Amino acid sequence: MCRLHTEGTQHGCGHYIITRKVLKEDCFSQYCINSSYHAQDCPHCPNCKRYFDPDAKETITQRTPEYCRECEYWFKGPGAQRRR
Numbered sequence: 001m002c003r004l005h006t007e008g009t010q011h012g013c014g015h016y017i018i019t020r021k022v023l024k025e026d027c028f029s030q031y032c033i034n035s036s037y038h039a040q041d042c043p044h045c046p047n048c049k050r051y052f053d054p055d056a057k058e059t060i061t062q063r064t065p066e067y068c069r070e071c072e073y074w075f076k077g078p079g080a081q082r083r084r
């Protein structure tokens with residue numbers, strides 16, 4: 001499957017959030033929808049791979065001690081369990 005080279009922000013919770021997709025590495029597979037080798041009228045398409053593999057390269061452009069939006073909700077916001 002195809003892979004991306006990305007730039008993004010590293011949050012205090014450990015999550016890496018992509019801010020920019022720099023480059024796509026083509027896997028050259030006719031069974032990968034993201035590949036340049038995938039046919040427009042592919043008869044196998046319901047079975048073709050639809051998602052990218054893990055990023056080939058992640059470049060951290062910014063680090064922040066803040067939690068990402070999803071973790072903020074669950075650990076510090078309304079989704080957090082109330083302490084007794």
